[in-house]
Amino acid sequence: MKHFFLSLLVLALGCGREAVEHQAVDQNAALGNLRAQVEKLCQAVLHDDHSTVAELTYPAVVRMLGGRDKFTARLDLMAAKMNEEGFRLDSVKTPEPLSYTESSGDLYSVIPQDVQLISANGSQIGRHSYLIGISSDNGTTWKFVDGQGIGADRKNIETVLPKFPKDLPLPAVKVSLLRLGEAVTFRQVASEVHALVEHAPDLDWPLPAFPE
Numbered sequence: 001m002k003h004f005f006l007s008l009l010v011l012a013l014g015c016g017r018e019a020v021e022h023q024a025v026d027q028n029a030a031l032g033n034l035r036a037q038v039e040k041l042c043q044a045v046l047h048d049d050h051s052t053v054a055e056l057t058y059p060a061v062v063r064m065l066g067g068r069d070k071f072t073a074r075l076d077l078m079a080a081k082m083n084e085e086g087f088r089l090d091s092v093k094t095p096e097p098l099s100y101t102e103s104s105g106d107l108y109s110v111i112p113q114d115v116q117l118i119s120a121n122g123s124q125i126g127r128h129s130y131l132i133g134i135s136s137d138n139g140t141t142w143k144f145v146d147g148q149g150i151g152a153d154r155k156n157i158e159t160v161l162p163k164f165p166k167d168l169p170l171p172a173v174k175v176s177l178l179r180l181g182e183a184v185t186f187r188q189v190a191s192e193v194h195a196l197v198e199h200a201p202d203l204d205w206p207l208p209a210f211p212e
Helices: 002-021 027-046 050-056 059-064 068-084 154-160 186-198
Strands: 088-093 101-103 106-118 124-135 143-146 174-179
Touching: 027 050, 027 088, 027 106, 027 124, 027 143, 050 068, 059 068, 059 154
Parallel strands: none
Antiparallel strands: 088 106, 101 106, 106 124, 124 143, 124 174
16 A cells, blocks of 8 residues: 555656646746846846846856856946947837747747937937847746847857747848937938947947938
8 A cells, every 4th residue: 555655646746747847838927027027128228237138148148258247247348338439328129019939848039129329419320139038937037139249140049049940030130310410410420320330349230321
């Protein structure tokens, strides 16, 4: 009898473990967590909270850039150079709706991101990029990869995310002029944007075409 009850206990534990491993994704909860965590990341970027940015960045990316301390120092330097050139972040937004795809046991979401910067002369510049969200626990927690350094090169993505779905489309990465500052020429704005890209050499931004 003792062995019978032990057998039942082992069987129950085994079934319980299998149930956890194959637990169905709660879509509403997963999307709610994704929205909350991507909004937390956007606010961290907007307010130069680079420690939180590191916390929400996909760990493999942080490791590739030398670990958490070097990662945050890198962000600090980029922000300082932007400030020296007279740029400031005005808004960081990810439009609705959000969605995700399941692949090889993980969840992936490609999230368009619009960043607006104000230059020293008052011009408003838009940076249109995307984030990749990854969850390995059925959508409870999400980590993110910033697509602005990847662009449309899927080989770069596969280096960090080898199981990334091959059929998941990626938005274009581009810079656009949203508003021209007062008494400012297109040439001046073009010069500012080139300076911005120069101070962030890792960002592969196609530059906008400015009229003469």
